[in-house]
Amino acid sequence: MSTQKTVRQRADAVEENELRLEQEKAEQIVEALNTELANSYVLYHQLKKHHWVVEGAEFLPLHEFLEEAYEHVEEGADVIAERTQALGGVPVSGPTNQEQRATVEFEGEDVYDVRTMFQNDLEMYGDIIESMRDSIELAENLGDYATAEILREILVTLEDDGHHFEHYLEDDTLVLEEATK
Numbered sequence: 001m002s003t004q005k006t007v008r009q010r011a012d013a014v015e016e017n018e019l020r021l022e023q024e025k026a027e028q029i030v031e032a033l034n035t036e037l038a039n040s041y042v043l044y045h046q047l048k049k050h051h052w053v054v055e056g057a058e059f060l061p062l063h064e065f066l067e068e069a070y071e072h073v074e075e076g077a078d079v080i081a082e083r084t085q086a087l088g089g090v091p092v093s094g095p096t097n098q099e100q101r102a103t104v105e106f107e108g109e110d111v112y113d114v115r116t117m118f119q120n121d122l123e124m125y126g127d128i129i130e131s132m133r134d135s136i137e138l139a140e141n142l143g144d145y146a147t148a149e150i151l152r153e154i155l156v157t158l159e160d161d162g163h164h165f166e167h168y169l170e171d172d173t174l175v176l177e178e179a180t181k
Contacts, residue, residue, distance in 0.1 A: 017088035025142040030089030032135040033080050038092050038101035039128045040077035044070050053111045069161045076154035083150055118165050125162035
């Protein structure tokens, strides 16, 4: 660990930015972005867990789908963190701080059946989608159209992946009932 003692920027501080967004507006948007970032990492860890523990007759396609889903979430989180920094803020990065900042809750360490895991994931997607829409509206109302556009692009992917979870949860399947017991 570094022995450097000089703090260049406190984690809760928003410095002046070169994007010429007023300080007060930047502070509000950074706050919203850090919430979205924290939510993203809670979802990421839950999807990663499900990727590791999924079992059953549909293991491989579900395993691969979950990998794609958590990769999409991680890509979006990276964009959110970089935008936070560009606005003069510090992206929330520690797991404890992310958990405290998040408005969604990790399902826990237990392993559930696939349907329950996917229902939990879909519920979290829905909560994050609603939060993201609120953050987009905030950014637009404060005149930060670039942040709104960045979040819109992430939202499209979230909604698409969430819709795929809906498809997996439909009750039509090729798996025989006796295979699920």
